[in-house]
Amino acid sequence: MTDLVSPSLRKQNVPLAIPFTKAYLTGNELRYITEALAGNHLCGNGPFTEHCHDWFNKNTGAAGTFLTHSGTSALEMAALLGDIQPGDEVIMPSFTFVTTASAFVMRGAVPVFIDIREDNLNLDETLITKAITKKTKAIVPVHYAGIACEMDTINAIARENDLLVIEDAAHSVLSSYKGRPLGGLGTMSAVSFHETKNIVSGEGGALLVNDEKLLDRAFTIWEKGTNRREFFLGKVDKYTWHELGSSYLPSEMTAAFLWAQLQQAQYITQKRVEVWHRYHDLLQPLEEAELLRRPQWSQDASINGHIYYILLPKPEIRDALLTHLSKAGVEAVFHYLPLHSSTAGQKFGRAGSDLNNTNHLSACLLRFPIWVGLGPAEIDHIVTLVKEFFGL
Numbered sequence: 001m002t003d004l005v006s007p008s009l010r011k012q013n014v015p016l017a018i019p020f021t022k023a024y025l026t027g028n029e030l031r032y033i034t035e036a037l038a039g040n041h042l043c044g045n046g047p048f049t050e051h052c053h054d055w056f057n058k059n060t061g062a063a064g065t066f067l068t069h070s071g072t073s074a075l076e077m078a079a080l081l082g083d084i085q086p087g088d089e090v091i092m093p094s095f096t097f098v099t100t101a102s103a104f105v106m107r108g109a110v111p112v113f114i115d116i117r118e119d120n121l122n123l124d125e126t127l128i129t130k131a132i133t134k135k136t137k138a139i140v141p142v143h144y145a146g147i148a149c150e151m152d153t154i155n156a157i158a159r160e161n162d163l164l165v166i167e168d169a170a171h172s173v174l175s176s177y178k179g180r181p182l183g184g185l186g187t188m189s190a191v192s193f194h195e196t197k198n199i200v201s202g203e204g205g206a207l208l209v210n211d212e213k214l215l216d217r218a219f220t221i222w223e224k225g226t227n228r229r230e231f232f233l234g235k236v237d238k239y240t241w242h243e244l245g246s247s248y249l250p251s252e253m254t255a256a257f258l259w260a261q262l263q264q265a266q267y268i269t270q271k272r273v274e275v276w277h278r279y280h281d282l283l284q285p286l287e288e289a290e291l292l293r294r295p296q297w298s299q300d301a302s303i304n305g306h307i308y309y310i311l312l313p314k315p316e317i318r319d320a321l322l323t324h325l326s327k328a329g330v331e332a333v334f335h336y337l338p339l340h341s342s343t344a345g346q347k348f349g350r351a352g353s354d355l356n357n358t359n360h361l362s363a364c365l366l367r368f369p370i371w372v373g374l375g376p377a378e379i380d381h382i383v384t385l386v387k388e389f390f391g392l
């Protein structure tokens, strides 16, 4: 579901000369996993988990980090920590991954979908105030492709209306807004290490908590709703159930893998950014010829090379280009069938604005392969195929 590969490509059994994604391995993953095994601490919250937590606290300014099994479970933890109750409303884009919404629906909340901006496909901050009702509890900005939402405006609206801001920073490791790291700007944020992301652990995620007042409860929720942490700190002689939580800790083997990745996070990001810019430069003439649109971003936002996408003028052109690339063995994918038009989105959510940009842009978007090791010759080949498609 994360990446929507053309079913026709799958059916035709076309060999993938250029896959959409390939996780980069640093070479230290197995070494650290072996160390974890030798250390005889296999469950969660051991030394490797601590290294990963420290890395995020240092690199985002978070007051506390909690590794989880996925970005999805980080969002589910955020909904518990945010004390989201049945009937509460949560404002978010419809152009996002399923679990941005389902994490809140699980607590009985209603996702209120607002439209995205035409330039960067992030939620349109100018639509938020109109969508706020007495039931609104939180705003969930999704930094699409690792490009920052207008966080100053979003945080100001949240402050005025006493709302939580839960950043969906699944795409956003080492991206920033006005020089401030994404994930460190809302009340809390969720990060993903799914194999398609920049920094991976197969499946994995983290909840970053930026409000110190929430830390004690975050520990409790992370540890199945118990005060197990106080027990290990020697503050109590037994631990018991205190509130609703779950088993969110990944094992030390996952944390060991992740630590190997985080140590090279700057390198991985830089290499992906190089791929990103090569596409961007080579596609400029096609944008000038009005054949397609390239990503746009403001001076306030940085690029972390997570996603390179183009927007075609019409859905039919997008679909035809996707088929053209597929036939040549290039795995290009589209992204996010809007949640408001899905069966569950209609059942559990509602629209908080018109969703015209969401409907149109999601149908016109095409993502190109991007990974560390994708060489200039392969990128040039993909762009040549795109030019060929347009008869250039």
Ligand SMILES: Cc1ncc(COP(=O)(O)O)c(C=O)c1O
Pocket: 002, 070, 071, 072, 073, 096, 097, 099, 100, 142, 168, 170, 171, 191, 192, 193, 194, 203, 204, 205
């Ligand atoms: C915007 C967004 N939020 C949340 C998630 C969920 O992350 P995970 O796959 O780690 O559960 C994804 C996954 O692709 C995503 O794209």
